[in-house]
Amino acid sequence: MATPILMENPLRQGLFADRVPAPCSLVIYGASGDLTHRKLVPALFDLYEKHLLPASFSLIGISRSKISDEEFKQGLKVALKESEPQLSDSLWNSFSQNFHYMAGGYDDFKTYQALSQMLDQVDQENGTSGNRIFYLSTPPNVFENIISNLGAAGLAKEEKGFARIVIEKPFGHDLESAQELNQKVKEVFKERQIYRIDHYLGKETVQNLLVMRFANSIFEPIWDRRYVDHIQITASEDMGVGSRAGYYESSGILRDMFQNHLFQVMSLVAMEPPVAFEANAIRDEKLKILKSIRPFNENTVYQWAVRGQYGPGYLSGEKVPGYREAEGVNPKSNTPTYAALKIFLDTWRWHGVPFLLRSGKRLPKRTTEVAIQFKQPPNLLFKTNVSDLSPNVMVIRIQPDEGITLKFETKVPGMSMEVRTVNMDFRYGTSFAEGTSEAYERLLLDCMLGDATLFIRGDEVEAAWAALMPVLNHWETTEPERHFPNYEAGTWGPAEADNLLEKPWRKWRRL
Ligand SMILES: NC(=O)c1ccc[n+]([C@@H]2O[C@H](COP(=O)([O-])OP(=O)(O)OC[C@H]3O[C@@H](n4cnc5c(N)ncnc54)[C@H](OP(=O)(O)O)[C@@H]3O)[C@@H](O)[C@H]2O)c1
Numbered sequence: 297m298a299t300p301i302l303m304e305n306p307l308r309q310g311l312f313a314d315r316v317p318a319p320c321s322l323v324i325y326g327a328s329g330d331l332t333h334r335k336l337v338p339a340l341f342d343l344y345e346k347h348l349l350p351a352s353f354s355l356i357g358i359s360r361s362k363i364s365d366e367e368f369k370q371g372l373k374v375a376l377k378e379s380e381p382q383l384s385d386s387l388w389n390s391f392s393q394n395f396h397y398m399a400g401g402y403d404d405f406k407t408y409q410a411l412s413q414m415l416d417q418v419d420q421e422n423g424t425s426g427n428r429i430f431y432l433s434t435p436p437n438v439f440e441n442i443i444s445n446l447g448a449a450g451l452a453k454e455e456k457g458f459a460r461i462v463i464e465k466p467f468g469h470d471l472e473s474a475q476e477l478n479q480k481v482k483e484v485f486k487e488r489q490i491y492r493i494d495h496y497l498g499k500e501t502v503q504n505l506l507v508m509r510f511a512n513s514i515f516e517p518i519w520d521r522r523y524v525d526h527i528q529i530t531a532s533e534d535m536g537v538g539s540r541a542g543y544y545e546s547s548g549i550l551r552d553m554f555q556n557h558l559f560q561v562m563s564l565v566a567m568e569p570p571v572a573f574e575a576n577a578i579r580d581e582k583l584k585i586l587k588s589i590r591p592f593n594e595n596t597v598y599q600w601a602v603r604g605q606y607g608p609g610y611l612s613g614e615k616v617p618g619y620r621e622a623e624g625v626n627p628k629s630n631t632p633t634y635a636a637l638k639i640f641l642d643t644w645r646w647h648g649v650p651f652l653l654r655s656g657k658r659l660p661k662r663t664t665e666v667a668i669q670f671k672q673p674p675n676l677l678f679k680t681n682v683s684d685l686s687p688n689v690m691v692i693r694i695q696p697d698e699g700i701t702l703k704f705e706t707k708v709p710g711m712s713m714e715v716r717t718v719n720m721d722f723r724y725g726t727s728f729a730e731g732t733s734e735a736y737e738r739l740l741l742d743c744m745l746g747d748a749t750l751f752i753r754g755d756e757v758e759a760a761w762a763a764l765m766p767v768l769n770h771w772e773t774t775e776p777e778r779h780f781p782n783y784e785a786g787t788w789g790p791a792e793a794d795n796l797l798e799k800p801w802r803k804w805r806r807l
Pocket of ligand 1: 325326327328329330331332335359360361402432433434435436437438464465466495
């Protein structure tokens with residue numbers, strides 16, 4: 297019998313039905329902030345429109361700002377209209393009917409007692425069954441306070457339903473503070489209740505990395521040191537530091553991008569096939585990769601790590617100021633806004649294959665991608681210089697223009713044996729009618745469903761910090777090798793990054 301069209305297919309409906317979570321309340325700490333307005337509530341709205349929010353759902357926003365329920369909702373509505381200009385009042389009213397706001401200090405125990413009462417009341421009135429998610433969307437300096445108060449108020453107990461905690465990045469400032477935070481949160485919540493978020497893992501193409509590797513049989517056999525020359529992972533931004541100077545001055549590019557996003561993407565690219573598509577099986581394999589990073593030492597930190605900071609320059613024809621000229625930045629700041637690392641994984645599969653990771657601000661364009669560069673063919677048959685042949689590259693574009701491109705050599709039509717590189721392209725935008733979902737939409741849904749696959753386990757966070765600490769310590773105690781600023785805004789970073797490539801056939805991709 298022919299398969300009915302997609303939406304009528306009972307199997308397909310079953311798939312969606314599985315994804316509707318049980319009733320629950322979502323408590324957001326720091327609800328007056330940017331993340332709640334720009335990302336979390338729009339993501340909840342998308343879930344609501346797809347009928348993927350539970351029928352009984354409540355949102356309770358908490359922060360210190362003294363505003364009413366109505367003012368809170370009005371602020372969220374205005375922010376949502378940015379992405380949903382057609383939003384009607386009736387749709388907004390039905391979506392937000394169970395939204396509440398509570399003003400209070402994060403260290404004031406009375407706020408937690410009042411929250412406990414409010415949650416009980418909401419359970420009774422709205423049937424949320426005692427299921428609670430606490431989302432920490434505040435700056436990290438108040439995380440520990442909130443966690444211990446939640447524990448003291450008995451809100452981490454799972455007597456009536458589930459209690460889960462979502463912790464935003466950054467998770468710690470270094471290894472020691474990450475260990476302390478892990479310890480604090482584990483005193484109150486069990487690991488299975490903890491969802492450490494890295495929104496990169498919610499991106500469609502990052503998830504597709506797993507599908508591409510483990511739902512196809514043609515890639516895995518060549519996914520190792522025998523066929524791969526090196527791997528480049530790039531996360532570039534054209535924006536400067538903007539209004540985040542305060543945070544950025546104490547963080548810098550390694551903490552902001554490498555410890556979390558780039559190391560997570562690298563683990564997914566490099567890990568062994570997990571025994572199941574299940575949170576702990578996948579996280580076990582990612583952890584092995586993070587632990588296999590060859591430690592940086594006093595010599596290799598010079599050879600394998602390059603730092604940079606942008607000076608004034610031009611982007612899209614417009615003159616832009618340097619990092620040191622941004623408001624809130626020390627005019628003599630040595631905070632790196634660019635880093636490139638050469639990483640070796642001491643595993644059987646990846647022995648000798650460099651993973652070249654780079655990220656920076658004020659680079660020519662915003663893009664995130666993984667490029668697997670394969671080895672040159674061993675024997676040259678054609679009257680071409682081997683250096684004229686481009687190696688095969690598989691590019692996995694994470695953002696924007698999500699998709700995969702395979703570059704390979706082909707014959708130019710005609711009488712001569714001219715060889716040229718062509719692309720075989722898969723684009724999400726053209727292959728699928730539905731657009732890719734926002735990362736927070738997927739991650740909020742997974743948390744409601746109790747699926748921690750795309751969240752980071754405590755031991756992974758610590759392993760990532762441990763790998764990065766020698767570079768961080770070295771950079772924070774020594775002057776840059778070349779005075780900052782050492783790259784112009786609108787260029788691809790400091791020239792020293794080329795030294796990481798080592799071999800003449802390796803080049804940073806110009807994106
Ligand atoms: N925004 C993003 O796109 C984004 C992306 C990735 C990760 N994150 C992470 O998500 C969390 C929230 O981000 P956000 O951009 O929403 O932050 P935010 O706007 O700076 O802060 C959120 C709320 O926390 C309270 N707050 C601010 N500074 C505080 C302080 N020093 N002590 C106590 N409370 C303070 C404020 O509410 P009250 O004054 O009303 O209490 C503020 O509205 C952060 O950990 C951030 O690193 C954000």
